Amino acid sequence: xxxxxxxxxxxxxxxxxxxxxxxxxxxxxxxxxxxxxxxxxxxxxxxxxxxxxxxxxxxxxxxxxxxxxxxxxxxxxxxxxxxxxxxxxxxxxxxxxxxxxxxxxxxxxxxxxxxxxxxxxxxxxxxxxxxxxxxxxxxxxxxxxxxxxxxxxxxxxxxxxxxxxxxxxxxxxxxxxxxxxxxxxxxxxxxxxxxxxxxxxxxxxxxxxxxxxxxxxxxxxxxxxxxxxxxxxxxxxxxxxxxxxxxx
Amino acid sequence: xxxxxxxxxxxxxxxxxxxxxxxxxxxxxxxxxxxxxxxxxxxxxxxxxxxxxxxxxxxxxxxxxxxxxxxxxxxxxxxxxxxxxxxxxxxxxxxxxxxxxxxxxxxxxxxxxxxxxxxxxxxxxxxxxxxxxxxxxxxxxxxxxxxxxxxxxxxxxxxxxxxxxxxxxxxxxxxxxxxxxxxxxxxxxxxxxxxxxxxxxxxxxxxxxxxxxxxxxxxxxxxxxxxxxxxxxxxxxxxxxxxxxxxxxxxxxxxxxxxxxxxxxxxxxxxxxxxxxxxxxxxxx
Amino acid sequence: xxxxxxxxxxxxxxxxxxxxxxxxxxxxxxxxxxxxxxxxxxxxxxxxxxxxxxxxxxxxxxxxxxxxxxxxxxxxxxxxxxxxxxxxxxxxxxxxxxxxxxxxxxxxxxxxxxxxxxxxxxxxxxxxxxxxxxxxxxxxxxxxxxxxxxxxxxxxxxxxxxxxxxxxxxxxxxxxxxxxxxxxxxxxxxxxxxxxxxxxxxxxxxxxxxxxxxxxxxxxxxxxxxxxxxxxxxxxxxxxxxxxxxxxxxxxxxxxxxxxxxxxxxxxxxxxxxxxxxxxxxxxxxxxxxxxxxxxxxxxxxxxxxxxxxxxxxxxxx
Numbered sequence: 071x072x073x074x075x076x077x078x079x080x081x082x083x084x085x086x087x088x089x090x091x092x093x094x095x096x097x098x099x100x101x102x103x104x105x106x107x108x109x110x111x112x113x114x115x116x117x118x119x120x121x122x123x124x125x126x127x128x129x130x131x132x133x134x135x136x137x138x139x140x141x142x143x144x145x146x147x148x149x150x151x152x153x154x155x156x157x158x159x160x161x162x163x164x165x166x167x168x169x170x171x172x173x174x175x176x177x178x179x180x181x182x183x184x185x186x187x188x189x190x191x192x193x194x195x196x197x198x199x200x201x202x203x204x205x206x207x208x209x210x211x212x213x214x215x216x217x218x219x220x221x222x223x224x225x226x227x228x229x230x231x232x233x234x235x236x237x238x239x240x241x242x243x244x245x246x247x248x249x250x251x252x253x254x255x256x257x258x259x260x261x262x263x264x265x266x267x268x269x270x271x272x273x274x275x276x277x278x279x280x281x282x283x284x285x286x287x288x289x290x291x292x293x294x295x296x297x298x299x300x301x302x303x304x305x306x307x308x309x310x311x312x313x314x315x316x317x318x
Numbered sequence: 319x320x321x322x323x324x325x326x327x328x329x330x331x332x333x334x335x336x337x338x339x340x341x342x343x344x345x346x347x348x349x350x351x352x353x354x355x356x357x358x359x360x361x362x363x364x365x366x367x368x369x370x371x372x373x374x375x376x377x378x379x380x381x382x383x384x385x386x387x388x389x390x391x392x393x394x395x396x397x398x399x400x401x402x403x404x405x406x407x408x409x410x411x412x413x414x415x416x417x418x419x420x421x422x423x424x425x426x427x428x429x430x431x432x433x434x435x436x437x438x439x440x441x442x443x444x445x446x447x448x449x450x451x452x453x454x455x456x457x458x459x460x461x462x463x464x465x466x467x468x469x470x471x472x473x474x475x476x477x478x479x480x481x482x483x484x485x486x487x488x489x490x491x492x493x494x495x496x497x498x499x500x501x502x503x504x505x506x507x508x509x510x511x512x513x514x515x516x517x518x519x520x521x522x523x524x525x526x527x528x529x530x531x532x533x534x535x536x537x538x539x540x541x542x543x544x545x546x547x548x549x550x551x552x553x554x555x556x557x558x559x560x561x562x563x564x565x566x567x568x569x570x571x572x573x574x575x576x577x578x579x580x581x582x583x584x585x586x587x588x589x590x591x592x593x594x595x596x597x598x599x600x601x602x603x
Numbered sequence: 604x605x606x607x608x609x610x611x612x613x614x615x616x617x618x619x620x621x622x623x624x625x626x627x628x629x630x631x632x633x634x635x636x637x638x639x640x641x642x643x644x645x646x647x648x649x650x651x652x653x654x655x656x657x658x659x660x661x662x663x664x665x666x667x668x669x670x671x672x673x674x675x676x677x678x679x680x681x682x683x684x685x686x687x688x689x690x691x692x693x694x695x696x697x698x699x700x701x702x703x704x705x706x707x708x709x710x711x712x713x714x715x716x717x718x719x720x721x722x723x724x725x726x727x728x729x730x731x732x733x734x735x736x737x738x739x740x741x742x743x744x745x746x747x748x749x750x751x752x753x754x755x756x757x758x759x760x761x762x763x764x765x766x767x768x769x770x771x772x773x774x775x776x777x778x779x780x781x782x783x784x785x786x787x788x789x790x791x792x793x794x795x796x797x798x799x800x801x802x803x804x805x806x807x808x809x810x811x812x813x814x815x816x817x818x819x820x821x822x823x824x825x826x827x828x829x830x831x832x833x834x835x836x837x838x839x840x841x842x843x844x845x846x847x848x849x850x851x852x853x854x855x856x857x858x859x860x861x862x863x864x865x866x867x868x869x870x871x872x873x874x875x876x877x878x879x880x881x882x883x884x885x886x887x888x889x890x891x892x893x894x895x896x897x898x899x900x901x902x903x904x905x906x907x908x909x910x911x912x913x914x915x916x917x918x919x920x921x
Contacts, residue, residue: 173782218796410651
């Protein structure tokens with residue numbers, strides 16, 4: 071088991087964003103994390119990434135307790151993450167952005183540069199390496215963020231809605247990219263709203279609602295789960311279904 | 319007893335600190351922005367008082383009001399012309415904007431008024447009052463009490479009125495406020511106007527009892543930083559308590575260590591705060 | 604590379620072309636300003652941690668050499684490493700608690716500490732109190748570095764500036780330099796990539812403090828006099844910031860360009876309007892800083908790349 075979260079909660083004042091969430095990820099998996107807006111996914115995600123300090127619970131990565139560890143430590147241990155709103159270094163070039171990531175494991179400039187170029191090649195941004203990050207559109211920035219975190223040599227990548235806002239063609243490219251990254255041996259947890267992404271990429275899906283996990287399993291099964299449907303469509307939907315289908 | 323007099327004097331001045339610091343902390347809480355020119359707003363309030371007395375011969379009520387209005391307008395102009403454009407930008411631009419403004423205001427004041435120390439001619443508030451055996455200059459008492467009342471009024475405005483709630487809503491969650499139909503831009507402009515007005519009145523109140531020159535802005539600005547840090551990020555009640563405490567500490571330092579040390583102790587306290595309790599009095603660890 | 608050689612040639616030839624004492628004086632002042640501003644640039648420009656109290660380091664570097672001379676008749680140069688030591692301690696005192704908080708705390712702390720020191724030094728007789736300290740009127744030997752003409756100072760300052768710019772250039776290309784820029788560009792993202800943010804900021808401040816201290820020492824040795832205002836005053840801090848920001852904070856040559864623009868300008872306005880605290884020079888400074896903040900935070904460097912596209916090294920998509 072690569073990553074495990076036990077009974078993680080996070081309370082902000084009187085708001086309980088995450089309420090006793092459990093999770094375990096094995097090395098080599100691609101796991102999808104879904105749930106309606108406001109379900110606590112992002113907060114939970116931030117706890118896993120070390121950005122937010124959990125109020126209770128334990129998070130263990132590769133047998134190391136990282137519950138209270140800062141993001142820098144997470145990165146060094148091999149956990150990488152992207153941000154929901156791309157946080158690229160706007161005034162730095164594409165190459166320099168990725169080099170910041172590369173410098174984690176490659177302390178010399180020449181090494182870092184070589185590695186960064188390789189990652190840019192993999193991701194398909196090599197031709198734009200000297201452009202400033204701010205001149206890329208949102209899809210470009212998302213790809214850059216992926217490249218940047220990939221350059222840190224992570225064992226686990228936490229992708230926070232990295233595929234949102236893409237055209238169908240871009241989406242296919244992005245899905246292919248995530249697959250390619252996975253094939254190099256990186257474990258992936260992906261938070262996503264787009265069903266197609268979850269269905270094609272994730273071998274296992276975890277469903278979040280109201281701060282905790284309400285369902286887990288293979289995508290095809292989870293989608294049919296009563297609790298999941300109710301979470302997305304509301305209780306009224308169950309009544310409607312019972313009435314219209316005769317209580318199936 | 320002399321010590322009691324010192325304490326009372328310190329608290330009264332502290333009330334004035336509370337008044338101008340609550341504006342600074344309001345903006346900090348609302349926009350995550352520190353106004354490095356806040357001390358200069360106080361200083362300008364003092365000069366407005368002087369000009370009103372010299373040109374119009376008005377009393378404290380008149381020049382207090384004038385300082386409030388003049389600084390309110392300045393606050394809004396500064397927001398609309400400068401602040402609004404730098405809040406989305408790099409930190410360097412944000413800090414330089416009000417830092418540069420402070421220099422601009424300070425040295426313009428030096429140029430117009432010279433570096434001479436000035437004070438207001440004796441107003442109707444001369445003399446000393448005997449309050450429970452303690453001798454307090456009337457002017458200081460009136461200034462301090464007025465400041466305390468105004469600061470409390472600001473607090474009630476923020477927590478008790480619709481307009482105030484709108485301001486707090488923007489401070490709490492800008493996007494949510496927008497969804498409720500509140501215009502953050504307008505609210506922020508209002509906050510700047512209020513904060514500047516508070517600083518202006520505080521200056522006018524201080525002008526009644528204390529002499530000054532354009533350089534006081536720098537000292538007041540730093541004092542305000544200490545007060546808002548002590549009181550906690552964005553907390554107006556915190557600024558109220560902190561102002562009083564800082565005023566008290568300052569008075570006691572001057573009394574026991576000498577006038578030079580009154581500021582030294584306060585700045586030293588600031589450094590200690592940063593090391594040991596940066597969240598301030600009322601902040602959470 | 605071409606820029607470096609051009610600058611080097613111009614600066615080396617300058618004192619021989621403009622050998623008049625007045626122009627030489629401006630040259631020396633310009634170099635000193637460039638050193639201070641370039642030192643500030645490391646933490647303020649590259650790392651984006653805006654210190655507005657850097658005078659604390661400058662003053663420490665200025666006081667120690669004159670102190671060791673005044674109290675123990677040692678050559679002022681002995682005080683240079685002492686000044687650096689004091690500055691490093693100050694850097695830790697200011698940076699360690701504030702670098703884990705938001706940027707405003709650091710900026711506020713720098714003003715407060717600089718002011719604190721200025722006030723305290725003014726009361727301590729051992730440090731010259733309000734009168735200040737003086738250096739050797741006549742040198743006892745070459746080691747006192749009291750030259751009668753400006754020329755030796757000019758070349759010493761030029762050498763120090765060159766070393767500082769070289770270090771900055773190497774820094775820019777190094778892992779540390781990339782991390783500094785990342786911190787400025789986005790702290791949260793930098794953290795997520797493994798950048799040890801707090802430690803990196805602190806090291807940047809310490810490096811910056813070291814060179815600012817050296818600049819202060821150079822100033823004191825050349826001028827032979829220091830007092831609380833000329834060492835720790837707010838205007839000392841302001842000058843460093845405005846010169847770096849005007850030329851382009853976070854760029855290698857920005858501070859030097861800023862000094863080239865501002866020092867001659869300052870000399871001119873001081874002559875026309877009268878110097879000192881009541882002069883219009885500082886109103887101008889305030890105005891310039893506001894304009895930079897409002898319209899072009901990247902300074903002349905950014906402005907240049909915006910209006911002269913053919914010189915752009917980095918292509919931006921249309």
